[in-house]
Amino acid sequence: MLDAVARLRRFNRAVTREVGALDTSFLGRGRPLGAVRVLVMVRPEGTDVALIRDRLGLDSGLMSRFLRSLEREGLIQTATDPADRRRRIARLTPAGEAEVAAYDAIGQARAARLLARAGSRAAELVAAMDLIATVLNRDQLEIRPADPDSPEVLACWQAYVAELVARVPGATPDLFLLPDPGADRYRPPQGRCLLAWSDDLPVGCVSLRPLDAATAEVKRLWVDAAARGQGLARRLMTAIEDEARAMGLVALKLDTNSALSEAIALYRATGWRVCAPYTGAPADTWMEKLL
Amino acid sequence: MLDAVARLRRFNRAVTREVGALDTSFLGRGRPLGAVRVLVMVRPEGTDVALIRDRLGLDSGLMSRFLRSLEREGLIQTATDPADRRRRIARLTPAGEAEVAAYDAIGQARAARLLARAGSRAAELVAAMDLIATVLNRDQLEIRPADPDSPEVLACWQAYVAELVARVPGATPDLFLLPDPGADRYRPPQGRCLLAWSDDLPVGCVSLRPLDAATAEVKRLWVDAAARGQGLARRLMTAIEDEARAMGLVALKLDTNSALSEAIALYRATGWRVCAPYTGAPADTWMEKLL
DNA sequence: GCGATTGCCTGACTATGGTCAGATGAAATA
DNA sequence: TATTTCATCTGACCATAGTCAGGCAATCGC
Numbered sequence A, B: 001m002l003d004a005v006a007r008l009r010r011f012n013r014a015v016t017r018e019v020g021a022l023d024t025s026f027l028g029r030g031r032p033l034g035a036v037r038v039l040v041m042v043r044p045e046g047t048d049v050a051l052i053r054d055r056l057g058l059d060s061g062l063m064s065r066f067l068r069s070l071e072r073e074g075l076i077q078t079a080t081d082p083a084d085r086r087r088r089i090a091r092l093t094p095a096g097e098a099e100v101a102a103y104d105a106i107g108q109a110r111a112a113r114l115l116a117r118a119g120s121r122a123a124e125l126v127a128a129m130d131l132i133a134t135v136l137n138r139d140q141l142e143i144r145p146a147d148p149d150s151p152e153v154l155a156c157w158q159a160y161v162a163e164l165v166a167r168v169p170g171a172t173p174d175l176f177l178l179p180d181p182g183a184d185r186y187r188p189p190q191g192r193c194l195l196a197w198s199d200d201l202p203v204g205c206v207s208l209r210p211l212d213a214a215t216a217e218v219k220r221l222w223v224d225a226a227a228r229g230q231g232l233a234r235r236l237m238t239a240i241e242d243e244a245r246a247m248g249l250v251a252l253k254l255d256t257n258s259a260l261s262e263a264i265a266l267y268r269a270t271g272w273r274v275c276a277p278y279t280g281a282p283a284d285t286w287m288e289k290l291l
Numbered sequence C: 001g002c003g004a005t006t007g008c009c010t011g012a013c014t015a016t017g018g019t020c021a022g023a024t025g026a027a028a029t030a
Numbered sequence D: 001t002a003t004t005t006c007a008t009c010t011g012a013c014c015a016t017a018g019t020c021a022g023g024c025a026a027t028c029g030c
Helices: A004-026 A033-039 A049-056 A060-072 A094-136 A151-167 A232-246 A261-269 B004-026 B033-039 B049-056 B060-072 B094-136 B151-167 B232-246 B261-269
Strands: A076-080 A088-092 A142-145 A192-198 A201-210 A215-223 A251-256 A285-290 B076-080 B088-092 B142-145 B192-198 B201-210 B215-223 B251-256 B285-290
Touching: A004 B004, A004 B094, A004 B201, A033 A049, A033 A060, A033 A094, A049 A060, A049 A088, A060 A076, A060 A088, A088 A094, A094 A201, A094 B004, A094 B094, A142 A232, A151 A192, A151 A201, A151 A215, A192 A232, A201 A232, A201 B004, A215 A232, A232 A261, A251 A261, A261 A285, B033 B049, B033 B060, B033 B094, B049 B060, B049 B088, B060 B076, B060 B088, B088 B094, B094 B201, B142 B232, B151 B192, B151 B201, B151 B215, B192 B232, B201 B232, B215 B232, B232 B261, B251 B261, B261 B285
Parallel strands: A215 A251, B215 B251
Antiparallel strands: A076 A088, A142 A192, A192 A201, A201 A215, A251 A285, B076 B088, B142 B192, B192 B201, B201 B215, B251 B285
16 A cells, blocks of 8 residues: 555544534534533433543543533532542533533534535445544453343344344344343343443444353354454453353353354364254354363 | 444544544654644745645734744745745755654654554555545545646556456456556647546546547546545546537547446436447447537 | 735734642552 | 552643734735
């Protein structure tokens, strides 16, 4: 790629202008940008102050001033965290919620305008943004336990099913009930459900379902198209195997289909071995791993 | 598709952080960002001060201060424009050229690091950046005459040939000599060569080659993948037809291949009609238009 | 030639974001 | 229990980018 640098620079210029426009559009409500960035990160239920500071990379002194200025405006309230009384939790007031909603509307309008500018290529544009954000956020990819009934898990499972249907002959959406009425089996203490997050976007999942007292089944390993090629699937598998070990399990199983060749290659490379069939179609490959 | 607004926001966060890192990487050479932005816009041959100010959207007072500070550092010299002695022209000193080269190297290194982070998806990342930059720059797409021997035209022609080879059965790279020894025929007064620019990246081309005193042939219409879907091909055709009219030509011809269906649809929609063959394979469709 | 305009410069002023060194109280650790 | 570590707050300080008004010289339009 000869002129990659020139193209990167062009990207930077275009995006700097856009971010600049974003900044000025976030003004016009009589608040400096820094305070707004903090404000919109406060969830109505309350957000740990340290988390916001960390995400925005702010000095604790500066953060403290932003909080006080928002507090003076009556947009947020802060209280000490009862669990650790050194920490503080910021919570939106009704006035704050209204203000956040106003900024949200601005963002909504801007997004709509941008997508309109992309015309017929809007979906491609969003995919391109996902790829870039995921690459830039690569170091911050985080795997965390999630509730199998949460909308984020549901979204991942839907994407997983869509991919299976597209790639595996014989797989149909009706093989998978979503939301899964048996989701409880993916929840501790019986099972586990892990999500991979890039910033606030879920980009991958994996889960564990009990078979018997000593074994469980790995289910629903999925990685978003934008996040592939970065070893995330391997990290997810390592994480779920660690969970299984911590639960005291001695072996894991999984069923898959030979059309999913990268997945099978990953399993082989990490100690899984083909075993006897224990489920039916559309699975055509069964594997197990001793922990 | 999860909420497009949320994803756009995530993109903004990721990119803001990156641009922030860019800013601080432009520091570390003991100069504030504003001055650097001015410095790297000064061409060694000299640049009109007003042009820089305009491009960067700076107040004349601020601009003046940046110039003084760069001058004090010995990186640039300013002189009054002999043509209009109110205007000033900034010129890089040898020390300035060295400094600009150093900033260039920083950009180079940053680009390399970013591409390395993308790993196996580096090419996809650059394509995604191209798409985004092109969409954001959409309003600034400019069509300008270009020299058929310039590296930018050559790059476009190579991309054009690559696309033909990929799409047209029977087309092989050796059908096209690049650089074209007959490039003179694409140069005024005989012919024309137009490039479409998005910022400083050429994203499309079209050219005109003489047939006889009253007719010419439209050749090498090409639009970069990132810039498609925005009506650029139509704008290029309109521009080249306008050129032909201005040259006093009365008719245009072109040859193409039925595999290039969007192009043929465009020609039909803009008044071109199929005519008798006048060239050989791999062309299988010939069209003309009266001006 | 004359007034208006243009391009640039200068000095005074401001807002914003940011750093740094303690102070304070809470929690973890030995 | 004593010490260390941690999260936050506060006040002092700073650099950068930017605005604004006025001044000066060159140029333009009449």
